[in-house]
Amino acid sequence: MMIELINVNVYYGIIHALKGISFHIDEGEIVTIIGANGAGKTTTLKAISGIQRIKSGSIMFNGKDISKSSATDIVGLGISHVPEGRRIFSNMTVMENLEMGAFLRKDKAEIKKDFNKVFELFPRLLERKNQLAGTLSGGEQQMLAIGRGLMSKPKLLLLDEPSMGLAPIVVKEIFEIIKDINKEGTTILLVEQNANMALQTADRAYIIRNGEIDIEGRAEDLLKDETVRKAYLGG
């Protein structure tokens, strides 16, 4: 097991956002968490990356409890969070954004290689290397956000709604690239509203409802499951 959440509880003031969530991801998997608005998907990712403190429970990453570690340490351990809504640095260039992704790394030569890897994955970013990130299209911004996330050389990549606000064809393109990233050895936790695409991409899935895991299983099984189809896939 690469990462395991055990009975994780998160509160925002009096709002109980995660109610004893438990799940795990094995090395090399693509696991997706799907669920309606406000179900607690983003909160789950924030808890893992240390941006949101948890109230109780534990988060084990490669055998180490990281639930009390700082966000900085967690990035250093090999978890990278591509936040919801992209959150690229708009007044920086594409290149500068990627450099920020490698903020904690000191291995200059390797960083250079990883720039090239990102540009291989996203040739469109190479063409726009010196463009201000704020002037990129939505799809390009999402590519940049993922590329920036890869620059910390993560073992586990957390993706929060990469399909948000993008045209179907761009969504397809991005999901193909997510598969490629996984094939090259990065484990992926994918949070999505677009349940159809997510289930087609992932190995396993958890469906989260009101801060609790409701259904879990192999992605292809859930795609065929009657209740899942009705509730999340529009029939």
Next chain:
Amino acid sequence: MNTNLFRRRNILSLFIIVFLYIAVQLMSNLGIIDSYIMLNLIIIGINIILAVSLNLITGFTGQFSLGHAAFMSIGAYASAIATTKLEQPFIVGILMAAVSAAVAGVIIGIPTLRLKGDYLAIATLGFGEIVRIIGLNVDYVGGATGLNDIPQYTNWTWIYFMVIATVLIIKNFINSYHGRACIAIKEDEIAAEAMGVNTTYYKVLAFTIGALFAGIAGALYANYFYFIKPDSFGFMKSIDILVIVVFGGMGSILGSIAGAVVLSIISAFLQSIPELRMVVYAVILFLIMVYRPNGLLGKFDLKDLKLFRKGGKVNAGIKGE
């Protein structure tokens, strides 16, 4: 080729820096620059240091501070005590000013920089008032009447090289790895955190460096004007500095320098009618907001500041887009 160009540029800047220094010094010796012009040059210099250092905090790191004058005050008193009561040379006064203001920056920065936008603005405003009220009530530093007979050490040489040092150090900081982290925080604090930037550390660092230079500005002020009192460094002084930064452009060092020059000169002309000065300031701010929201030379938009942002993008965490 590229590095050569930079080197040539560096030599040119060095030449201009030295030339400007000698030229003004000579003109001052010959009486072409009289004491009134020198007074204004000193004020411009102090304002440049204040504006550039506040720009590091507000313009580059995105932390809205309304208490910058308080750090100036701490520096002014520290240097005044060192040079008057302890009879130390000016360099000791400047060092004491820098250190005490920086220490105050750390102490006030750690709790307040967890606050966002408007809350931070109010907390720093409160800090400024606390410093002022302490000054009014401590007899050792003269209470409301202030400190007198401070030796006048500040001259063209001190001002000039302190301005150069401030600009060079802050500019280098901003262009460094650490400076990039500060800019990332201003751009998007959550994203910066997700990249592994220790946001609290860098916010406190920027705040402390800013405070340190404001302290030096205070020392230069105290040891030029013979006399300081707590009310010289009140809320309005903090606003004055902020106006220079906004006018010159958030996130532009050159803008802060230009802003300090232009607004100091306007101030000098309006000195005899202080009421009009505030009106003119208000009008200038209004015009800048309408016609040049990035300030005279600024890259970033005023709207980027969390205080001016509707809906509090950062407050809502990753979700609230």
